Amino acid sequence: xxxxxxxxxxxxxxxxxxxxxxxxxxxxxxxxxxxxxxxxxxxxxxxxxxxxxxxxxxxxxxxxxxxxxxxxxxxxxxxxxxxxxxxxxxxxxxxxxxxxxxxxxxxxxxxxxxxxxxxxxxxxxxx
Amino acid sequence: xxxxxxxxxxxxxxxxxxxxxxxxxxxxxxxxxxxxxxxxxxxxxxxxxxxxxxxxxxxxxxxxxxxxxxxxxxxxxxxxxxxxxxxxxxxxxxxxxxxxxxxxxxxxxxxxx
Numbered sequence: 001x002x003x004x005x006x007x008x009x010x011x012x013x014x015x016x017x018x019x020x021x022x023x024x025x026x027x028x029x030x031x032x033x034x035x036x037x038x039x040x041x042x043x044x045x046x047x048x049x050x051x052x053x054x055x056x057x058x059x060x061x062x063x064x065x066x067x068x069x070x071x072x073x074x075x076x077x078x079x080x081x082x083x084x085x086x087x088x089x090x091x092x093x094x095x096x097x098x099x100x101x102x103x104x105x106x107x108x109x110x111x112x113x114x115x116x117x118x119x120x121x122x123x124x125x126x127x
Numbered sequence: 128x129x130x131x132x133x134x135x136x137x138x139x140x141x142x143x144x145x146x147x148x149x150x151x152x153x154x155x156x157x158x159x160x161x162x163x164x165x166x167x168x169x170x171x172x173x174x175x176x177x178x179x180x181x182x183x184x185x186x187x188x189x190x191x192x193x194x195x196x197x198x199x200x201x202x203x204x205x206x207x208x209x210x211x212x213x214x215x216x217x218x219x220x221x222x223x224x225x226x227x228x229x230x231x232x233x234x235x236x237x238x239x240x
Contacts, residue, residue, distance in 0.1 A: 053172070057179045058192065066194045066215055073214045074197065075175050077207050082167060098159055101166045108170060116204070118177040 040080075045072040081116060082107050 029037065047065075050072050054063045085107035086099050095103070111117050182196040194215060201207040 053175065054179060057176050058183065060192075063192075064194075066218060067192060067197070069214050069218055070194045070197050070211045071175060071178070073210050074178065074201060074207050075171055077210060078174055079167065079171055082170065099163050100160060101162050104163060104166050104170070117174065118181055118200070120177055 044076055047072065050075075078116075081111060085110055 026034070026037075047068050050068050051063050054068065054071060055061050082104065083099065086103040089103045089106045089110075090096075090099065093103075108117070178197070178200065179192075181200055182192060185196045185199055186192050194211075198208065198211060201211065
């Protein structure tokens with residue numbers, strides 16, 4: 001069976017209006033933005049690794065492909081939210097350079113307040 | 128469409144060593160701090176774990192875990208919901224395309240004999 005990377009396929013190609021908007025946006029990109037956008041499109045969790053993780057969490061070996069795909073997509077977007085928020089924290093603090101754990105922690109705290117983090121039934125004691 | 132563009136650099140190539148998921152978060156494609164990577168990995172694994180446990184609770188009456196359970200959990204998050212349904216329909220399209228391809232292959236083999 002063919003192994004196709006879903007992220008490589010352009011999103012919304014069936015909608016001409018969406019496609020036009022996307023092209024308009026992409027044509028405005030600087031080279032740096034384009035590189036980063038390409039990295040974003042190509043990046044993702046490996047299906048095999050996600051399957052292993054899901055299997056270990058559920059205790060079941062039978063993890064369907066659609067489940068793996070959905071969780072991978074959700075997790076990727078979640079990572080994006082954390083990083084985006086961390087960048088906002090950095091700009092507020094006028095910090096430059098690489099993202100540091102303190103930025104991530106503050107981002108995590110804000111996302112928690114926004115209700116974007118699923119609540120644990122058993123709370124973590126140390127973080 | 129606009130929501131799928133992240134203004135910040137994220138290079139995520141995740142590989143697993145046991146339960147490790149290692150995203151590489153880069154600003155202008157430089158190497159990220161390892162302690163930042165470790166923390167994000169920690170957070171993501173916890174996120175996925177809690178998400179799955181919640182989905183299992185939703186699915187508990189039925190028994191088997193379905194994608195609908197996850198879609199239910201993210202129902203209020205429009206970006207995640209749209210992206211998830213998009214991924215699922217793309218996967219379905221590919222499945223159908225592969226099936227059609229296999230059928231065509233068989234037809235070719237038969238006519239060549």
